[in-house]
Amino acid sequence: MSSRRVVAIAGSLSIPSRTRLVTADVASRIAARSGGVVTLVDVAELASELGQTFSRPAAGRAVEAALRAIEQADLIVAGSPIYKGSYSGFFKHLIDLVDYRALAGVPVALLATGGSDRHALAVEHQMRPLFGSFDAHTLPTAVFVVDRDVGADGQVADDRVAARIETLVREAAGAILRPAAAA
16 A cells, blocks of 8 residues: 655745644644655745746646645645735645646645734635635644744644644544545
8 A cells, every 4th residue: 555645735935934844743743643655845945936837837847746746645734824814825826726626525634823813713714715615625623823832843832722733633644544444
């Protein structure tokens, strides 16, 4: 049996990025529980090329490789910083280039970071509908992390948020293992 493909999308242009740290940590925890392999798609690394890509046929090698990884994922961990009540523009631009048929039924773990709790509902009101438009299976638990609670290693200091992350990891590992168990 081949390894399960866990694709982590970090939607921040900042370097270093709290969003990247948390997204990568969550993805690695899911992969460890499910026997998966993580591919990290970081919009900060793609920004120069992505900013010049206006359609899929015009995508350069790095953007095309990222899109293929997303489209072939067994599970996606989608993480974005929240700015002015929504995900980042480069995160959305990357997702706009994904084939609309590719994510049907694919489990998606949603998480976001932001400067204050005022942005917490953006996960539900912005990210969930975005992936729902692909007919992806967004997992029940979504996580919002306030920037001040993210350590340099990506670990979350707030116990309640850390517990939500643990629930998300458990749901995601179960979702990625379920198809193999049914086969």
